[in-house]
Amino acid sequence: MGEEPAPALPDESPAGPRELLAAIADAARMACVLTDLLTTLREPTRRLAGPGAAASVDVARRRSEEALLELEIALGDVRAAGGRTIRPNG
Secondary structure (H helix, E strand, O other), rough: OOOOOOOOOOOOOOOHHHHHHHHHHHHHHHHHHHHHHHHHHHHHHHHOOOOHHHHHHHHHHHHHHHHHHHHHHHHHHHHHHHHOOOOOOO
């Protein structure tokens, strides 16, 4: 009770800037939840499955943390774009 439901995966590709911003924000929240979960699993994994499994969980936690940071950068870039469509050079 009182917990916020996990963000849902989008049914379709974002059609515009607002939908894109919301989708990336949801992905960042998911990465945060995953990072927290993996942090919680490190010690029980070490105890119950050994140091090799715990090391793998730790690598996954670091990668989810890195994904969160990259998604925060993407959010800033989407906000900075201000709804403009970015066209590739060429």
